[in-house]
Amino acid sequence: MSIALILLIIVPLATAILIPFVDVFSNTARKLLVGFSTLVEFSLGMFIIVSNFRKIMDNTFYLTYYLGEWIPPIGITLSMDMLSLFFSTLISFSLLFLVIYSIGFIGHHEGKYYVLLFLIWAAMHGIVLTGDIFNLDVFLELLLITSAPLVAFKRNRNGTEAAIKYMFYGTIGGLFIFIGVVLVYYNLGTLNFADISQNFNTLSLFVRKIIASFFLIGIFIKMGIFPFHFWLSKAHSACPSSISALLSGVIVKVYVYVFIRLFWNVIGFDVLVETGLDHIILVVALISSIIGHIMALYENDIKRTLAYSTIANLGMIIAVLTLNTKLALLAGLLHVLAHLLMKVSLFTATGYILQFTPGHKREDLKGVAYKNMLVFVGFIIVAGGMIGLPPMIGFASKWYVLKAFMTDGLSLAAVIIIIGSIFAFVYYIKYIITGFKKMTLGPPDKFRLILTVFYRERVVTDIALFFAIAVLISGIFFKVVFGPIEGAVEVIQNPSFYIDYILSG
Amino acid sequence: MINNLVFVIVFLLGFYAILVKKNLIKMVIGLNIMEGAIFYWFISITDRGGMIPIVNGTQVASQMNDPVPQALILTGIVIGASTSAFLLTLIIELNKFTNSTNPDQIGGMIED
């Protein structure tokens, strides 16, 4: 029993509840509370890694926690294995820096922003660590409801429209997942992941197909894959840039974790193979990927381009995951890591660059490279990584994805990905060239609030540069992350290990 | 048999309201109708004899209705209520900008 698992969820939750409580009494205490609990949460993650380092290296790492001391399947269990550890580290790492970025970008006068940010942190950890299917549904709805006000944060017309669409699509997706939970309880009488996984093969193929399809539709609506992607570009672009980085970079990856956990460990991938659903998923994901690239080419607004690029990369990740070979799963998880770093870096740099422009369109970006050459060079480096140029980490992950497709004989998919990369080259070059044009006559720069306070500008540029450098360094030393990812892949391919350590650990 | 029929009809009625109606508040009502249909279906298919799951001395343990779906549905009702409250807030905000509640001004549900 490891208390650190429940503390990973309770620390941001308690902070989010304490912020309005403390705010009534004193203002500085609230600022100190935000900084303090960020550090506590991050060090909890580091503590788990350091104290279990031996077991991580041996690939026998797991932790469980029985809530309320009820044994499964009666109660709810929290569990962490290599896959959850991988995603939990990604979440803590990126949220630590996004909180610091938000302190510079948004400032401190909006207290409720930090309440919602910490609730999102707690919800994401709740999803990654849970071992119970209805608990997963509750925390997915929590993630939806706490990220929607942040989409509408700017309180202009665009943001409100985006938030309404986001809420409608997200709620309907949650309803489909709830129907899946209903069917699982009706047929199996239990709600625990390990118990479902153990008894799932006693059902007939017909029932398994129905349950799998409801979960599939629900999670695809929430992720934004092809027939249900109409909300994503507006929602990820109508919010302030720190929230765009959070939505496009981190929250989408948590949905990828739900997809992997449900369809490999709980339902079992052989169900998808027997019913032919994995071919449907592959086709839909590839269509989604190519549509994302094409729509990004047509766009004139930089944040909407980046949002469409998220749809494209997400389609690529799902497509390569359905191949179910060791190389394919490795490539998929590596691209999860790579895309998170690159997308967060692009959005944080864009947030700073857009302070100098009157609008978000391409023509407004003229001459923006000369305002701060360092941040713009970082933007260029990371854009190169998204296209797939070495030595950034985007090159390594795309290389492995292409290799996974080619070894399985799917050369059409490889061709689609290469075409997508060419499109990405075109639409990133558009913005970079406009950035380098000299402004002859232009409107005076509207200095936003962020640039008048010195420390805020420093914080924002430092975080943007830090992520760009992280993309570069992790690209050069990418072999280092292979160890943990291979451990995660072993967990995915081995559902009996998952059943054993929860039900008897 | 009759449970499934009622569920499918009410669920699709709610879905029809979301797709077709020209008023955002009616779309929220459609969402609530869909949720209500799922809750009704869940209770009616796990029915086991019809005695309420509260012990008061005259119960037979195998004939008590299943308490687990009731707990799950209570949670689901609260989630649905918070979602509707927040959606209505967003509609109030939108109304301040455009003075109408027509979903065509936000491009409908299937456009960008």
Add this chain to the structure above:
Amino acid sequence: MSRAKHIFTLIILSLLGVTLLVNFDKLPGQFEYANSIYHHITHNGVNETGSLNFVTAILYDYRAYDSLGESTIIFGAVSGIVLLLSRKTLPVSSHGLSFIVKRTFGMLTPFIFLFGIYIISHGHLSPGGGFQGGVILGAISIIFSIVYGSEFDYKRYSPTTKTLLETSGALLFIGLGLLGIVMGGNFLVNLKILNSGVGSLISGGSIPFINIGIGFKIGAGLAIIFYSMIQKTFKEEVNL
């Protein structure tokens, strides 16, 4: 154009309905599993938790973590609504309703409050619990706003009071959970304190206290939502 769209949608939806119906009717009947959750709870529920109401036992003891997530959803929705709607916390004054209504509710409101407290505290003995009773308590603030005017409600329970009530309810829940850790068990273990026999009011361990915490949280949360929503929709009326 929209006529065609209506009919097209109807056709697609009826095809979907027929597919679902045909598939659902092929589902097997419900199985009796020997070691399912249902069996364990109905046979051992009273001994393990001390509460007579099995639904409350599930909601606040076996799966109390789900109730924590659910109350956090309400807290998140309240924070989101306050973020969007209230920039100034000035009260908007309005007349209220007529004299007969004011006098009737003056007599009814204490009984409504008592009924809410009854449902919260007897959650483990009869149908009810924290969520249900909390909604009744929240209705009292709504009654104040509608019947007596929102300025009366602002003076009685200012938004600061409501925020304090809500956060203290939530902290009570989390505190009870952490108390379980301090006393040597796991998070949200049922602390068997003040137990005086099954069937009496003070039984069920920590279930009544969790109920009280959640009741205040829900009540204050609904009151804050209502107050934020009516703030800008009343035009400035002339005060008599």
